[in-house]
Every structure is written in C-alpha cells, then in structure tokens.
Amino acid sequence: MTLVILAFPPLFLQVTCNCFTISNGEMQDVGVGLYPSMSLINHSCDPNCVIVFEGRQLLLRSVREIQTGEELTISYIESLMPSSERKKHLKRQYCFECNCLQCQTQEKDVDMLAGEEQAWKDIKDAVTNVKDPQSEEEWEQVLAMCQALLNKNGDRLPDTNIYLLKMLDCAMDACINLRHWEEALLYGNRTLKPYSLYYSGFHPLRAVQMMRVGKLQHSQDMFPQALETLKQAYNIMKVTHGADHSLVQELMKLKDQCEAAIQGQ
Numbered sequence: 001m002t003l004v005i006l007a008f009p010p011l012f013l014q015v016t017c018n019c020f021t022i023s024n025g026e027m028q029d030v031g032v033g034l035y036p037s038m039s040l041i042n043h044s045c046d047p048n049c050v051i052v053f054e055g056r057q058l059l060l061r062s063v064r065e066i067q068t069g070e071e072l073t074i075s076y077i078e079s080l081m082p083s084s085e086r087k088k089h090l091k092r093q094y095c096f097e098c099n100c101l102q103c104q105t106q107e108k109d110v111d112m113l114a115g116e117e118q119a120w121k122d123i124k125d126a127v128t129n130v131k132d133p134q135s136e137e138e139w140e141q142v143l144a145m146c147q148a149l150l151n152k153n154g155d156r157l158p159d160t161n162i163y164l165l166k167m168l169d170c171a172m173d174a175c176i177n178l179r180h181w182e183e184a185l186l187y188g189n190r191t192l193k194p195y196s197l198y199y200s201g202f203h204p205l206r207a208v209q210m211m212r213v214g215k216l217q218h219s220q221d222m223f224p225q226a227l228e229t230l231k232q233a234y235n236i237m238k239v240t241h242g243a244d245h246s247l248v249q250e251l252m253k254l255k256d257q258c259e260a261a262i263q264g265q
Contacts, residue, residue, distance in 0.1 A: 043094070044073035045086060045102040052204050052241050061240055063202040080162050080198055082109045111197060115157035115164070123149055124163040130170055139177045146171035165194045185216040207236035211251055218254060227258040
C-alpha cells in the first residue's frame with residue numbers, strides 16, 4: 001500500500017489565508033476575492049473597522065473613533081460562536097491564537113450557550129445540515145424542520161442561544177422564500193434582541209437584519225413600526241456602509257414610503 005501525501009503549494013496557501021469573502025447587500029456570501037492591501041490588516045474579535053462590499057468593491061469602514069497610532073483591525077471570522085470555537089477556527093484557518101479581550105474574558109459565552117445542552121446540540125446539528133435550498137419544495141422541508149424543532153425546544157432554550165438564533169434566521173429565510181411574510185416577521189422580531197447583544201454598536205449584520213425586519217413590517221402595513229426599525233438600521237448603516245452605498249439608498253426609499261403611507265392614513 002502506497003501512502004500519498006498531498007502538499008499544497010505555498011502560493012495556494014497564501015491566497016486561501018488572505019482572500020476575502022465577497023458578500024451582497026444582505027451580507028450573504030457570493031464569492032471570494034483577493035485584496036492585497038486589506039490583507040495587511042490584523043484580526044480582533046472586537047474590531048474597530050468592518051468590511052462591506054459595493055459590488056466587487058471592498059470598503060473599509062471605521063465603526064468607532066480611532067486614536068492616533070492605533071492599529072486598524074477587522075474580524076476575520078463570523079463572531080457568532082463561542083470563544084473556544086473562534087480560537088479553533090482562527091488557528092485552523094489563519095494559524096494564530098487570538099488573545100483579544102473578548103477571548104480572554106469569554107464574557108458572552110454564557111448567553112451564547114444558555115439553555116439545555118442537549119436541546120441546543122440537536123438544533124446545532126440540524127442547522128449545520130441545512131444546505132442551500134434551490135426549490136420551493138426544499139424550502140418547505142427546511143421550514144417544517146425549523147418549526148418542529150422550535151416548537152419542541154421553545155421552553156428549553158432562550159432566543160439568545162446562538163444555535164436557536166441561527167434556526168430563527170433559517171426559519172425566517174424559508175418563510176421569505178415561500179412568501180409567508182407574517183410568519184417571517186414573527187421569527188425576525190425574535191432575532192432583534194439577540195442581534196443587539198452579539199452585534200452591539202455599529203455592526204453591518206445588525207443593521208441588515210433590522211432592515212429585513214423593517215421590510216417585513218412594511219409588507220404588513222405596519223408603517224410606524226417599520227419606520228422606527230428602518231431609522232435604527234439607518235443610524236448604524238450610515239456608519240458601516242456610508243450614505244452613498246446602494247443598500248443605504250434602498251433603505252432611504254423604504255423610509256420615504258413609510259412616511260408617505262403614515263401621512264396618507
């Protein structure tokens with residue numbers, strides 16, 4: 001028996017380590033790109049900058065006041081995972097150990113894993129196994145799975161549990177794709193409090209989630225509620241995206257529509 005060891009070329013490893021995931025307006029992954037100058041920025045689980053995209057153009061935006069001489073940082077990974085998992089991910093993908101304050105204090109881990117362990121493990125496995133549904137039938141299957149698990153574990157896990165939160169997001173996506181707007185709004189509303197906990201301050205994911213909920217409120221003719229949600233999203237997005245970003249322009253149009261509808265009532 002011959003053992004064959006495959007070695008990745010150094011250039012391939014450098015590209016894998018330094019490329020960026022390109023996302024669309026709703027922060028969904030659509031591709032990868034190599035941006036050499038941005039690859040020089042180091043990681044923090046509590047960064048002072050974020051990266052958003054306008055098409056294939058990468059935008060680096062500061063999300064808090066940066067002192068003279070302070071290093072610019074971004075997060076290399078999705079932050080919605082416990083400290084131990086973030087450390088493993090960074091070590092495996094980027095070959096370093098993170099010692100930022102969040103990793104040292106592990107302050108949000110208790111909320112992330114709140115509730116009965118077996119319940120969130122079951123939901124974690126289910127969410128992990130959801131692929132990219134392509135048809136209405138597949139979305140219906142995803143929604144049925146989410147509904148069953150959410151009903152089963154409603155009193156065993158709080159909405160702040162990150163795996164329940166991910167399932168709420170999954171159920172919301174399924175409802176949107178199936179045009180079940182009212183049910184989608186129910187799930188979306190439940191995500192807002194956990195999003196504000198885990199994506200506090202100026203974070204693009206929180207703003208985008210609020211905008212999605214605002215759209216659903218608008219679809220249900222809940223114009224005052226939609227206007228308030230969209231205003232909150234705008235206050236974040238003008239920092240994370242900038243006033244000229246196409247997503248912000250779309251948000252402003254929705255705000256105008258809500259204001260017009262309220263005035264016409």
